[in-house]
Every structure is written in structure tokens, then in C-alpha cells.
Amino acid sequence: MSGKMKAIMKKEPGPGGTLVTVDIPKPGLTDLLVKVKATSICGTDASHIYPWDAWAQSRIKTPIIFGHEFCGEVVEVGSLCTGFKVGDYVSAESHIPCGTCWQCRNDMQHICGNLKILGVDTQGCFADYVALPQVCAWKNSKDMPHEIACILEPLGNAVYTALVEEIVGKSVVVFGCGPAGLFVTGVAKAASAGTVYTVIKHEFRRDIAKKMGADAVFNTTKDDIVGEIMKLTNGQGVDVILEMTGSQSAIDQGLQLVKKGGRFSAFGIPSDKVTIDLAKGVIFKGARILGINGRRMYNDWYKMAGLLDSGKLDPRPVITHKFPLAEFEKAFATMKSPDRKCGKIVMLP
Amino acid sequence: MSGKMKAIMKKEPGPGGTLVTVDIPKPGLTDLLVKVKATSICGTDASHIYPWDAWAQSRIKTPIIFGHEFCGEVVEVGSLCTGFKVGDYVSAESHIPCGTCWQCRNDMQHICGNLKILGVDTQGCFADYVALPQVCAWKNSKDMPHEIACILEPLGNAVYTALVEEIVGKSVVVFGCGPAGLFVTGVAKAASAGTVYTVIKHEFRRDIAKKMGADAVFNTTKDDIVGEIMKLTNGQGVDVILEMTGSQSAIDQGLQLVKKGGRFSAFGIPSDKVTIDLAKGVIFKGARILGINGRRMYNDWYKMAGLLDSGKLDPRPVITHKFPLAEFEKAFATMKSPDRKCGKIVMLP
């Protein structure tokens, strides 16, 4: 397919982005050309790439079309692709693995030793079309709403974080200010966790957490998180901590709250080193800290599909806004509004 | 506590049982004396002990009070017990482990090398009181209905069978004519399995299977089980087989239906050797057959409690009859009625 398309491009180093018209990309032999139906904004887009922070400056080469969360329809298929055909509806896995490193050959493609990320290291999805490596394509049923299909990548993070070990009947504390925390609350409940306590910062998200199934919601700025949850658990703490914030205080509280023998899933990225009580929080407890990066390809996608198909998981309460792609500036501004009156934000080309 | 109590006793070798009045048992130093609130009938009671089949003749020493599924209230505590107190409401684990064999010391008390079974090798629970080893006691909340509390032991079998490996989002076929099959259907759905197909023999149980969450119910005598489920799964088969019958034909069908890489949980006890296609059904598929015996002490009880407490699992549709303990003959007759118009049967002292 040839022709022109619209895209949001960072044309040169610096904050912001520009709506441009460019050539539709040519898919390689192992790529699919996908017409974008819906796309959503990740924290990486909103907090790093768009404002052009230090990380973005060191990692990203302009010009680039950014964005990596999307769904769409396959319109062209590279000649070496065997698993997909024109007309398939797909969502994108953003991790592009090399396939031959130690990690890829040990069931860890998601942390490939030569990992590239869509829309970070390659041209991304804030556009009408994307050339998507087949290894990154996930087939959906055609009746899945686009707004759900486009957020499967971040929802998959939540599936990995929550379900990296069995959670049936277990008590859980989620530390999570944003969509990640809200998604993971929903996943834990959908996968039959016992009681789930969700800790948030912004009041707007309290109702969303409730809708996602949180049995109780605490506010980091008002509540004595450790004291109250310890009381609710008879001083035992909880089986599972799902840490989605990266904040020093949440990590502290999580290591206090995790039960002897419990699990601490670390997903949120601290902006700096953290200080932890390794002796009391981990070693004496026989507890464990599991680093969670992305989603497993594709175990976690299959679990997610099972939860969505059975109706146990509905992520839509987290999706609070939709904008036309052309209004991306409004979308980005909403996402960084001071009181965070938003959840996940979807953009439609 | 001293005094007399009523009990159902097999006084001497032979079919049936007798309602007797005997001394209330004296609990040992590591036992609890439990006043029985409700008890239920296991297939072992109804098909082996009561009719006095070959297995019962070889294993059981009379006189014996049989029965091993029950709940009750602790009324006396042996002096070496530390985890329970008078007034606690408990359910009974029927497996009495030795605590020092290889299995016990490797997290497998449920298959202890010197295993005794309550009501089989010791005096059981079809009685007003039971002397229960503390190692077999499980504490319940006081507001759990007795009819639920008394069936936790067989429900625990279902938890083990279904959840011995993760089931979230996975497709499942249950082969199960009786309460075990109905319970495991409920557990699989409660623990967020994907589609669950339940195969039954007796029409009466179709509705119960539906109430327990089966997405589709097949009848062994009418349906082309393998053909239809293969069609529904695009020829892939299912992720998990839960085999609760022990029948040759179910085992055959299960090994045909299990997917490459899938799991076959074998719980139903065949009455004789079985013939299987090990090459096509297991080896070429890279599948596995997991022998399930009892319930893990107490991992599976904790999972079960979590599912019950959160309201995800309600076993009550399976409980179809309640009788006073004194009407045990009617209860046993109902359980073995030709068209099996019953589920689990509860008896109340």
C-alpha cells in the first residue's frame, strides 16, 4: 500500500509533537501493515517523550512517530509472515525481541537482551498506519471494542504483575496512582484474589478503583495505610503487594505490609535509588521482590484474553477520555492535569 | 466431657449400619473434642463401607463409627493443643498424617506414608461427637452455614484437582457424574477458568452443573463428547481435563481432548486397570497426568476459604438433600438411587 497518512511526530529534540503528513510505511518481509483503529497514551509518552526529559534525550532519535499502544486492522502482510492475514484485527505488543539472545531462548522475550520498543526505538502508532513486526501482533476477535483492544498492552502489564504467581484467594495491597494501579486492581479481582486494598493518591480515581473491584480504597495523603491494613489483617499483613508507583513511601509501606512468605511485585519505576529494610522486609520474612517488566509474550496475553472473554475483567471504567488523534495536545494536557482527573486516555485516528 | 452420644456404627462385618448409643469419646492430648453440627456422605461411605464391598472388607475393622465429612464446635481441647480453643467452629480434614515420614516432611502430608483416614482407620463422624486430632482441624468463621462447613473436605478435593496448576483463562473439560464433578465445575469457574465444559451421565445433574457455572453441559449417553468439544475448540482441544469419574471412556476422551502441552488431573478412581494411548495422548502432546489424592494440608483449604469468603464460590446448589442423622438409611438409599436424583447429601445429628 502506498500513499500518505497523518501522524504525530517529534521532528526534532525538544518538548511536544507535531501533526504531520508522511508516507505510509512499507512493511518488511516479517511485518504486518496495520491500519490503526485506536491508540492510547502511556506514561512513557506523557511523562518522558512528550516533555522530552533526560531519559528521552538520551534514548530517542528524532524524527520519530511515537506511541506504542494501539489496535488496528491488518491491511498488508509481509511475504514471510505465516500467522496473520489481511483483515485480521490485532493489538500490538510493544516489545520487539531479537529471538536469539539468552533471554529470548529462555522464554523471556519480554526482557530480550537486544530489546527494541515500538514508538521508542522504531516508528510508532500515533498515526494512521504502523508497520508492525509479526512477532508483536496479537489477534483479537473482531467484536472486541477498539477502546479495549488498544489498551491490551498496558493491561497486560497488570496481568503480569498480578498473576506472575497464583493469586486465588490471596489478600492484596495495590499501590497505584494511575491506570496501572487501576488495571491491576481489576485483574487481581477478576482472577479471584481474596480481599484487594487499593492505595491511591488522587481522589478522582477512588470511584474507578471501586468499579474495578477494590474492596477498600485508601488515600496516600489521608490514611494511615500500614496501621489500618495491619489492623484489618490481624497484624499478619497481606499475601501480595502490587507496587505500581515506584515511590519510596509505597515501597516502604509494601515491605512492611507483606506477610511472612509473601510476594512483592515491583512494577513502578523509582526515579532514583530507594532505601529499603532488606532484613525486616524481605529476609526475616522469607519474602520475595519480583521485578516486573512489560508482559510475557504471550502467556500473559492468553490469560488476559481468557479474563476478558469470560466477562470477568472489564477495563472500561479506567478509560475516561477519548480524543481525536489530531487533538493530541488536549489529550496530553489532560493526562498531566494537576489533580489527575483522568484514567486511561484513548485517541482515535 | 463424659456422657453418652448417638452414632451410626458398623458393629460387625457386613452391609449397613446401626444407630447406637455409646460413650462420648475421650480426646487425646493432641485432640479436640468436637460436637458435630453437620455431616455429609462421601462416595467411600455410600459405595464401599456401607455396602461392605471387597475394599471395605480388607481395610476396615469393626466395630467402627464411620463417616469423615463434618463440621462442628470445639467443646474440649487436649492439653498439648495450641491452635484451637473451646467454642471454635471447625471443619475436619480427614487425612491424619504421621508428621515424620518423607512425604510429611516434604509438604505432602496429604499422602503421608503412614496415612490414617478418619472414619476409616479411626472412629468417625456419623455421631454427636468426634475426637479430632488437632492436625486435622480447620477453623471456620462462625457465620458459615453448617451445610457448607460440613462439605469442605470434598470441596477441597475439587480445589486441589482444579487448582493444582494455574487455571486462569484456561479452557476446561470436567468429566464428573457426582458431587465431585459438580464441585470442581464450580471451583474452576470461581477461580476464573475460561470456558468450562462439564460432562455428566445423569440428567438430574445438568441443572446443577449449570448453576455451578458450566458454560456447556454434555451427556455421556447422548452426546459425541470428543467430536463436539473438538469442534468448539477449533480442533485444538482444551487446556485442562478434570477427570472425576475413573471411567475408562472418560479417561480415553480426556486424553483425546487435552491440548498439546495440556494438563490432565486424575481424581476419579478406576475400579480396574485402564488402557490408555500414552503415545498420542501424553508423550507426543507433551501433556501430563497428575494424580490427585485428597487435598493439600492446608494450601488448598486456604484457597477454598478465599473463594468462599469472596462469594465467588457457592457450593450449595450441589447440596440437594438434608436428613436427620437417625434417618441415615433413607440418606444412603437416596444417594444410590438408580437415576441419581441427588447431589451431596447432608445429615444433621
Place this chain on the structure above:
Amino acid sequence: MSGKMKAIMKKEPGPGGTLVTVDIPKPGLTDLLVKVKATSICGTDASHIYPWDAWAQSRIKTPIIFGHEFCGEVVEVGSLCTGFKVGDYVSAESHIPCGTCWQCRNDMQHICGNLKILGVDTQGCFADYVALPQVCAWKNSKDMPHEIACILEPLGNAVYTALVEEIVGKSVVVFGCGPAGLFVTGVAKAASAGTVYTVIKHEFRRDIAKKMGADAVFNTTKDDIVGEIMKLTNGQGVDVILEMTGSQSAIDQGLQLVKKGGRFSAFGIPSDKVTIDLAKGVIFKGARILGINGRRMYNDWYKMAGLLDSGKLDPRPVITHKFPLAEFEKAFATMKSPDRKCGKIVMLP
């Protein structure tokens, strides 16, 4: 590279093979062209393809160069290959996965739903050159002897069979008449199993089993396998059964010998259905039968490399004969000699 090469070809349906001169294959974009340094004969070659049995007739399309166990040097690299370069020494994984089916996307490429096998479904390695899909290439150190490098594929079967679950300090019975049983004996010992009892049929292989580390060797035709091993284990049985024969009697004995809570790795392919005591051998024991097919890609290769590199595992005692490729008829005859006075047979182009 163009030119001619020698190869052993089955030109048309029927027993045997023919030494032919054919064009060197052209590697595809994702293939490596490998100059064969050494190749070995699998039971599939010797018992099915060469004699042209029913399975071969139904599966294999002539003309075909067969053989799938080999090592060699990369002499040409397809333009889409990224992990290998000319001059690399490689061994071949014979399973060619599709990469997009459920199995491939759940860490089970080795049992891909669309699996092709080198030298069975594609042109194989009894030749001077092979076009090997990069996904099937495993890089070796250049100082690994060719005779070891060419048998890594079958040695990998043994690694998977033995190490699919942890084996440190565990007692093991190997049932295994041929190279598979000898290899798995060595792998179990190298990976720090406790006592390993190896059961063989042909006396010639007794010494090889000893050299591979067997603590005791039993002969199927002379010894009371179950009685003697039960005596040696105080009636407990062993932790692990490694069944490499597929014979009804070995499967029977294995299920009698496996301990309560033990593991039965089923690798040997029965030629017909088998009759098993599922109740006593598996369910009451809480044991499990694990179907083993091929080797995991590439977890098992990494373990194997670790064992070889550290010097813990040396498979050379199993390699009893080497022939020039042109003498393949002698090689095949040796392998099927009535008293099996051979282990693994290597052929050199």
C-alpha cells in the same frame, strides 16, 4: 554457495537409501547454510525411515535426504538472520516451530502445533550441507569435539527427561535399552541425582551405563527389577522414573517403583496402547506422568551446555562407532544388530 554435494537419499518409497550427488541447497532468508562436520543416527532413522515402516509410509514424502542429528560450520547466512555468522560452529535442533501458534507463544515451541521436523518433513542432514532455519541453530564453542556436537539433539532429550523437575539428591530408576537410556543416566548423575538405578536389556550396554554413572545396573531379562529396587529403597520406591523404552513391562514396573509423590517422565514411545494401574500407580500415590517430547528450545540446551562445559557430563562412552557417511549401510546394520552391541553411531561426511 553453489555446487554439488553427496547425500543419502530415499529416492522413492521403500526400504533403504541411496548415496547420491545433488545440488547444495539454497538457504532461505531466515536460514543458515551449514557444512556438516558430523551426523548421528536416531532411532527414527534406523527403525522407521530406513526400513520404511507404516509410520514412515504415512508421514514421509520422497525424494528426501533424511537424518536430523548433526553439527557443522556456518558457510552462508540468510539476509534476515541476525544471531549467527559465517564461521560459527552449530548443532541442530530438529524441531522447526511455526512461531505463532498457541504452543509457540506459550514457551512450548518444541511441541509447536504446526511442527515440522528436519529430515522428516524437510531435507535433512545425511549430506555435506544443510539449509538450517536459524531458529534451529545452536552455537557451540569451536573446541567442542564434532562427535559430541553432533549428538546434542538426542542428548537434549535426556536433559529434558531428567531435569523437567529438580533432581538434586533424588533417587532414580532409568528404564532404557538404548542411547536414550544411557544418556539420561549420565545426565541424572551429572545433575547431582542421588542413587541412579539403570535397567537395560542388552548386556553390551551394562558397562556403558556404569561409565555414565549408574550406581547399579539391572538386566530386564534376568533380574527381579521391582523386588530388588524395592528392597534397596526400604519399600519406599524411588523419587523419579525415567522411562525411555515405551515397553509395557517397563511402564508397569515404573509405576510400581515410583514413590508416593514421585515423578514418572515418559519419553519412550509405546508401539501400541498400554494398560496401566492408574489408581495404585498414580492417583493414590499422588504421583504424576510427564510426557516428554523432544527438548525445550532452548532452556534444555543451556543446561546441557552448562553440564558439558563444567566437565560434569561426558557423553562419549555412549558413542561406540564411527563410519564414513558413504558406509551408511554398515552403520544402519550395526545399529540394528540382534544383540545391540552398539551405543550411538556417528557418521562423518
Place this chain on the structure above:
Amino acid sequence: MSGKMKAIMKKEPGPGGTLVTVDIPKPGLTDLLVKVKATSICGTDASHIYPWDAWAQSRIKTPIIFGHEFCGEVVEVGSLCTGFKVGDYVSAESHIPCGTCWQCRNDMQHICGNLKILGVDTQGCFADYVALPQVCAWKNSKDMPHEIACILEPLGNAVYTALVEEIVGKSVVVFGCGPAGLFVTGVAKAASAGTVYTVIKHEFRRDIAKKMGADAVFNTTKDDIVGEIMKLTNGQGVDVILEMTGSQSAIDQGLQLVKKGGRFSAFGIPSDKVTIDLAKGVIFKGARILGINGRRMYNDWYKMAGLLDSGKLDPRPVITHKFPLAEFEKAFATMKSPDRKCGKIVMLP
């Protein structure tokens, strides 16, 4: 048995201990009376209890016979004990679990919620006799040398730390100044790890590490640990970190050296909070930190026995000194000598 025995007692709060003559303890109904054959000194004894540091002051009630590592012969058996008899040779597990808490009932007795420790919370083993709860007794073969039998408890720590996940063929860095680091080096090699790099502080222990199998030994005060090991691993880092020191710098280095997808076993107890790079060291790497406390009861003991019985593991190079119990002051002084010219120290009653 009645009579008097010698023991080392801390009679009142303060440093040191006193050799006293006291009554032989009376075993309870579930205890064994064990005549001590050999005992060894733990870091807890030498660094906390003997010098009477803040931890000891807050935890320990005097008068107490301390010491918790020992072996001996059963001379009396409590009437409720079933697994041991007079004349058995046993080693002691020092963790005394309650048996009914959540941890005990989920296969985690070693981190029991109501844990007591022998010689810390109860009368210990620097004495002629010990009343040992049966749940803490491990039976040895009578031909095991006493000096080995008495150090199984700390050796079990090493087994747990090294083998909590499979280690076959994996590359390992051990950070370990004392006996724990030397033991774990031996266990890793015995259990077929690949290359093991051991990092020590005191030169005296270099040779011991070599004897235990270390492929290379680094000195914390002289070598560029991270730089050199990174070079040796082609910049990949290692699969497994075994951290036995609790030092900030070792933890830092371990998190730099652990490979993407790798494991960090945390056994050494930091004396204070530590600062870690959770983002780079754990999350981006998809790595995990596993808190190791004690040894699993008794999975790790069985693995240890398997490794010792097969001759793969010999801990004796670590045992550098033996003293009569009466010379305990000399033993404690040796253990805390400035340049640590010792390994494990054994005392004989």
C-alpha cells in the same frame, strides 16, 4: 534420665558465658532427649549472644544455655513421639514451628508466625544433653562423622540459598566472607552449577573457597569485582547471586552483576537499611530478590543428605578448628580474630 551435666550458660545479662553444672533436662511428651556428640558455633552465638549486643539484650532471657547447631544420640523418647527411637543419631533443626499458623500450614514452617529458636528462645546445645522437640530432629546414618553431622543446620542454609531455584549449569557469584559463603560455594558446585565466582574478604578463606569448588575467587579489598566478572561473562552478568554478607557494597555489586531474568538470593542480614537501584537492578532486568531465612523443613535437608551421601558435597574443608566444649572462650576468641583465620568451629562436649 536424671543426673547432672555440664553446659555453657549465660547466667545473667552481659557479655560472655559460664561453664556450669546443671540438671539434665526432662524431655516433654513430644521431645527427644539427645546426648550431644558435637556442636558448632553460629554467627548469632559469636556476634550477638556471646558479646551481648542490642539484639541479644532485647530478645534473650537469662539464664540460658545457648547454642543451636549440634548432633547427638537419642537417649530418651517422649511418649508421644513416633518417628524416632533410642539410639538414633540426629542433627537438630533450630527452628521450632508452632504447626498451626498460616505459614506452618502452607509449607513454610521455617518462617512460622510463632517461631521459636533453639538456644535463643529455649535452652540450647552447648551442653551434654538437649531436650529437642521431635519436630526439630533429623535422623542421620550412624557412620556420618560427628563434625559433619553437627553443622547440617548451617549447611542447610546454604542448600536453601543456592537451590531455592534450579541451578544446573547456571553461572553464580557468591558474596560471602564466612562459613555461609564457603558452604554455599560447595553446595552450588555439588549441585552442578556452571561457573561459580566466590568473593571473599579475608585471604585465609581463599584456599577454602577453592577447595569447596570455586572456579575463581575474588577479594573484596583488592579486586574490581563488577568489572572483572562482567568481562568474564561478556557483559551479560551471571544467572544467580548468592549474597551471604548483608553488606551494602555486596548488595550493590550483586544487583549490578545479576543477569536480565536472573535470581538474587538474599541470605546475609544487613545491619541497617540498604540503598538499592531497584529500577536498574531489579525491575528493568525482570530479576528477583528472594529472601532466605533458615532452611525449609525438610525439603532442604533431604537435598543436603542426597548431596552428602553421593559424595558430591564435602563440607569438611570449611571446618578449621575443634575445641573441647570447656574451652569455649578460646573457640569464641578464634572465631572473632581480626583476620578471621578460621572457618567453622566445632566444640566437643
